Amino acid sequence: MSEGKRVTTKVSAEEINAQYKYIEAIKQYVQDLTIKLGKPIRYNIETFGCQMNENDSERLAGMLSEMGYSECDDRSDSDLIIFNTCCVRENAEQKVYGHLGALKKLKEVNPNLIIAICGCMMQQPEVVAHIKKVYRHVDIIFGTHNLYKLPELLNTAIASDKMVIDVWDSTGSIAENMPISRKDKLKAWVTVMYGCNNFCSYCIVPYVRGRERSRGIDEIRNEVIKLAEDGCKEITLLGQNVNSYGKDLEGDYTFANLLRELNKIDGIERIRFMTSHPKDLSDDLIYAIRDCEKVCEHLHLPVQAGSSKILEDMNRKYSKEQYLSLIAKVKEHIPDIGLTTDIIVGFPGETEEDFAETLDVVSKAKYDMAYTFLYSKRTGTPAAKNPNQVPEEVMKDRFDRLLELQNSISLQINNELLGKEVEVLVEGLSKNSKTTYTGRTRQNKIVNFKGSPDLVGKLIKVRIDGIQTWSLNGTLD
Structure with a gap:
């Protein structure tokens, strides 16, 4: 190892095992609450920002699934709401504050609702101070370096009526072997x-x-x-x-x-x-x-x-x-x-x-x-x-x-692609059609074409016969 070279460290196995114990404790809480309310206990994660934030949210979802929570697209029907935030641009922050304010009414309707906010915005001390002052209905604040501690933070919030804040200034270690729930299987x-x-x-x-x-x-x-x-x-x-x-x-x-x-x-x-x-x-x-x-x-x-x-x-x-x-x-x-x-x-x-x-x-x-x-x-x-x-x-x-x-x-x-044959990985139906399928070329260009469900997940050849600025239309050979 060269002089002065820092070797990245991993979160210890003991610490990871501790989080799994918290997962089991919350699983019991979720089961009890399910019986009490007579309905599934649901979570909603809203992700702001880049692909890394999306991947972080998949890890949060994996932990919540292990705890017995069900995913829900509707905030108003959720018992746990997490905002995973971005701070690269000012409008992203303002959007988060707007959504955060709207959650106060949901908290009044559902006393069991837990509201958490994490991600890049939370690494800024002035943002945390603002949330503490203005958005008192938030239950948990944590940052980018300790996402793996969600089970522990959630356990603390359930047992307390005080805001739980755990934001690390230091970079921290890399956490491996935690659950993950991926939305896309392909x-x-x-x-x-x-x-x-x-x-x-x-x-x-x-x-x-x-x-x-x-x-x-x-x-x-x-x-x-x-x-x-x-x-x-x-x-x-x-x-x-x-x-x-x-x-x-x-x-x-x-x-x-x-x-x-x-x-x-x-x-x-x-x-x-x-x-x-x-x-x-x-x-x-x-x-x-x-x-x-x-x-x-x-x-x-x-x-x-x-x-x-x-x-x-x-x-x-x-x-x-x-x-x-x-x-x-x-x-x-x-x-x-x-x-x-x-x-x-x-x-x-x-x-x-x-x-x-x-x-x-x-x-x-x-x-x-x-x-x-x-x-x-x-x-x-x-x-x-x-x-x-x-x-x-x-x-x-x-x-x-x-x-x-x-x-x-x-x-x-x-x-220049007009009339040429390209390789496409078929991803599924286009958002606005029940017969048009979509996929991407190796160069990451979107191609839309008429297809069938059995093509999803396959690499196929498509002949380009229509051109748009941001996408291509094609026909199966």
Whole structure:
């Protein structure tokens, strides 16, 4: 182990066993309450934010299912409501507060109702203080580092009429071997690492998710093997920066090597991952995407801005030229790669010339899709203190121009698929039809087509005969 290298630790087996004892205690409570009320005791989880939050919510759901709770989509019919929160953008926080206020009436109607709030927002002390003051009907507050302690926190809340608050400032350890309840049996999120060390000047994530911690390769492999045995066909590996996987582990572990290991697992048909940081995208990772037949030809590589000056102010640690060089290298080795990105419009200090550089990158990189955002000031980040905030009307104008350019590129790329045959993993019925099925290509493009129930979960060939900006229409050969 190199000098100064921190080895990520796991929550002890004793602590995990203790949580299972709390699970058994609450299971008895739920059984007694079910008999008393003559109805199932239900939980409702509302998730705000990213795919990692979604995966965290699946773990919360797994624990609650073990405790005897039934899932419920209707808050008003729930006996336990959990908000799993995000704080990347201000509007996400305001949405949580609005929903939280509406729960007070439900608490008055159902005295057994327990309200819990967790996730990234709770890692901000000012948010916890605000909830304590304004939303006294909340029963449990916990953060991102101790989700596995839900059974213990719930047990404490049931036995007490006081608000239970357990938010850890420290990063904590990784909890393995806790239950999980996945909504999708065909596709699954698999978190491979937590936290972020990059400290981009606009981003609150390192402050609320902590420093980078990688899961052990054996634990990840075992989880994926179990998924394959349960019929899962596609996995998406998650991390704030998956390219940093293994740097905190003892031994020579890299994300490229992890992909190669998972590529060997029988039953899994496709492997995806997100998110990659450009500064850590190695040649070896590019080769792994190219050489591993199960790793999809799709790369999400956030550029955030096209101006080297703005990128430096963002603390992104690469220039416009370096980014474009990286894109060229990826396309050289993986010609059929599908590229997506994130772009922030209106970062403090962004001039019209800086924005023109962003448009130039979009024109040259030719993304299949770009997730575009107006800059959102986050208290506690360096960018929030920058006096050169861009006026909202200027941001919106630039946003519209960026969207117009990207939409034209997306349509152009999709047009090139017209008449071609693509491989699609059939996911199920389209949301708005009883005869149209939907799936995705290896490049992560949505394809809609007329099909039958027996196709779900299968890899099939579809000929593209209709083009839209964000999706494709096809016909079975």
